[in-house]
Amino acid sequence: MRDGEFYSLLGDTSGVPYDYIRDVAWTKRTLERWLVDKAFRDRFAEDAAEALRSIGSPLTPEQVRPFLGDKEEMDGDDREILLSARRYRAFLMEKLDHRAELRAHGQTTTDRRMAAWRARQMKRCNGELGASRSQAIVHAPAAFELSKGCTVGCWFCGVAAPKFDHTWPYTDEHAALWRETLRVMDATIGEPMRDAFLYWATDPLDNPDYEHFLTAFHEALGQCPQTTTAIGHKDVERTRRLLELARGRGSKVDRFSIIAVSALHRIEEAFTAEELLHVECIPQNKGAAKSFRKSNAGRARKFAHKRSDELVPEDASSTIACVSGFLFNMVDRSVQLITPCDASDRWPLGYWVLDKGTFDTGAELSELIETMIAKNMRTRLRLQDPVRLRPDVKVTVADGELRAVSRGQHLTLGQGDLDDLAECLTRGMASAEELAVRREKRAGVPLTQTLAWLNSLFDEGLLDEEPEPPASEPAPVALGMPARAAS
Known part of the structure; x- marks a missing residue:
């Protein structure tokens, strides 16, 4: 049982009432037919009840429509959503939980x-x-x-x-x-x-x-x-x-x-x-x-x-x-x-x-x-490793902060010579050790502090680790930028 009202369906379903399984299974089948079959979508638009009868579905149009409209409709008050739809939504959430468990499970590797x-x-x-x-x-x-x-x-x-x-x-x-x-x-x-x-x-x-x-x-x-x-x-x-x-x-x-x-x-x-x-x-x-x-x-x-x-x-x-x-x-x-x-x-x-x-x-x-x-699969940056942000990460310096942004990440830094740091990280001008020494000389930032910060960037996947091309493939060179150093 899930949340007192809903059952788990990804495990043993022998104790789940038949009507519960029927509701979820037929909601799933109807939505799959709607997604795959344009002719069914057209029939549903003309006469939803007849379209459902044509595939043997026991559902009513009202039981299906919450999944065909805007996301806000499905996110509404549960009391306004039919029981069968709530059951199917619980099934979807269970599958998302299963996917999240697989992602988390991978981190338990030996x-x-x-x-x-x-x-x-x-x-x-x-x-x-x-x-x-x-x-x-x-x-x-x-x-x-x-x-x-x-x-x-x-x-x-x-x-x-x-x-x-x-x-x-x-x-x-x-x-x-x-x-x-x-x-x-x-x-x-x-x-x-x-x-x-x-x-x-x-x-x-x-x-x-x-x-x-x-x-x-x-x-x-x-x-x-x-x-x-x-x-x-x-x-x-x-x-x-x-x-x-x-x-x-x-x-x-x-x-x-x-x-x-x-x-x-x-x-x-x-x-x-x-x-x-x-x-x-x-x-x-x-x-x-x-x-x-x-x-x-x-x-x-x-x-x-x-x-x-x-x-x-x-x-x-x-x-x-x-x-x-x-x-x-x-x-x-x-x-x-x-x-x-x-x-x-x-x-x-x-x-x-x-x-x-x-x-x-x-x-x-x-x-x-x-x-x-x-x-x-190294776990930490080595002193000789080149440090360069991934090519998809865009860097700006404004209002005393360095901002690095990509599709799904962002970071800010507000210490030291930020314009120089932005150029070094974007162009890959130095190794971890060289950049730490450079920042200490130019901005007085302790070596250990820079190295710790660079390792945090490394741990977050923000530094460029893209494999080098094989020897037969020339390394790409961006206009005005040096070729990437070997890692």
Whole structure:
């Protein structure tokens, strides 16, 4: 029971009254149909009651409309909102709480270096992407691809999945390496490793043995990974078995990416609203409601000039990346250290790649992960580290204060030679030690005070940590500014 009146629906629902589940499940299904299907939206506008009857919904228009109007309507006095709508709102809040728990859970990682690095990337993303977009990113510790490429080929794929090549079957040899990989990552990351998932630039159902890998993950770590698929409608009996398997092992939320209205129709014909209570149907189809615009990342960037009305505006941040940690491809036994960023020409997939390597055994993987952590996840600034604010942070000096502002962060400083400090931080003119000495000489600020302040900027993710381009790629040089020093 939740707040005396509402039930938790992400756990065991055996004690929840049927009418409660019905209200929430059918509100969810009706809203998903409204978001996906333009024809349904048009029918609803003409005759809402008839539109609801046409999809078998037991709801009245008054039970649905609070979610189709202004936000203020849903934020009104609870006494003015129908009980079914309040129940659905409680369900939405429970899912938001679940997402917040995943974000917080990641900070309990066994390795304090990774915990500090992840916290810093979360703060950086908050500033770079904006609070709203950033809060939707859980920063999972790991993701595993069990195939090479993807059969779906969505034009908007935010990670530009290549064409499907082949998969990683669950043979005895592969099963042994899979268990060893999970053991190594569990020893390194600890409890948050349970929040990893088994797809990326792949569709999990492209691997015929996906369910075996999922079961082995649950056996090793005690938790069932979330599944997101765009082909759940193709083999509905397999999908049904997968959902039963996932729910039986405690999966709280799974997702179907809906890339065509016909796919949603087939899913709705195969599953009752109650059966899909824990499965989010995400509108990705042409004709979906404008509130579900796609990220301008990955393959979508190639089509931005043609389909800009389906993408987020150019001045909004874009990424679908949700991992601050390790991205595996088990086919080629590779691992990359990644973290989300705003998609750009430099990082079109919407995430940084800080390091990469390959492994053949658990021992090799353990050594590789430790090397990546030691190299990339320092907890404090070193004296020789260059100090420069992120490029998206804008600096002004006025009224005796230095102000640094980005989409989701701001800071002020009111001590010392601020014009000189602003120039140093913007251009990256000095190392931490050099800047501390410079401020002591120019403004009398003690070395220890400047170093402590710089470390606070570092901890907040305000200093530039963007990876350097590889040797074959020239470092970008802004007009009138020096090339960035290597970190």
